[in-house]
Amino acid sequence: MLAENLRRARAERGLSLSELSRRSKIGKATLSQLEAGAGNPTIETVFSLSRALEVPISDLLDNERPNGLTVVRAADVEVLSGAAVDLRPLRGIESGDAIVEVYDQQVRTDSRQDSLGHVGTEHTIVQAGRLGVRVDGREVELGPGDYVGFDGLLPHSYTALDGPVRSVLLLQYRADQRLHSAKAGPACLAETP
Template sequence: MQESVRDTLAANLRHARTRRGLSLSELSRRSGIGKATLSALESGAGNPTIETVFSLSRALELPISDLLDQRPAGMTVVRAAEAEVLTGEGVDLRLLRRIEAGPALVEVYDQRVRAGRRQPSLGHVGTEYTVVQDGALRVEVDGTVAELGPGDCVSFDARLPHRYAAPDGPVRSVLLLAYDAPHPAGPGHPHP
């Protein structure tokens, strides 16, 4: 049986917080997430959203997959019907794969932007790349706007405030988050 996003986040969040010696109060202060919500997330009872996970990534200075990935060994097949969706204000994300090559890390997500919706982000670690597969995507990064269509790609420093919108209908895209600098060891990965 596949572990749920909720259970995986609970274990990985607890591990990351305690490894850094942070109390729930300090993580709450750094992330802007209430202590009760953090406690619920760590116990597996919370309902994580994109905004929550990105805030935790920013506060803990971790790749998002360090919070969401189970790190399976061998061949991995991600079936659309079986993958859990992380839902935000205007976007649905499914983590498809975490790719490590030396100190570099890339996370691959299936990203769906809902019609007429916006997904804001205050920023998070990494460099963000989005390749539009279907639809018209509006991307705003730190005040600069780009309109993208199928086959178009945008990249930017993900620490900058940014927003995705699908003003003309739903958008299907692939989101890649790349982390250039050596990243802290994630769950199941010892420190070098």
């Protein structure tokens, strides 16, 4: 699904592979492989593409919008892994002008997941363990039941402080940031510092 969605998003924005490579800091060869369906992207790659194309992550990974009763079995969901984090996409929820993606997030012991930033607002609720969160130079420590929220465009990182951390990650977007939105065109793709 990533290959099809990536090609479509790039075409809708009128971007060449070279321009997307420059904006995402991902090599042209890697982008070409991803568009051909031959790559296995990491969290870092998908978040970089989300940032460069200014679309929700779920728009790159899936098109299905489930209705009615939704059950997501852990064994049925492909895990998106990064340097320190494993994400399982659970559900995308649309309500009015807002979209919220729900992820099961696990941060591995003795590792840090860095992000240069991406579109949307990031919300994390710790379920188990102690999580170090750094956002734009500010650091906080969270325990079970604690919450943090911040602008996803800011550079940020997650660190498991003394063992693995289990948390719920919510990514919140505006509806006009959707890949399939009529409003999402070249004018929406402003460079962010």
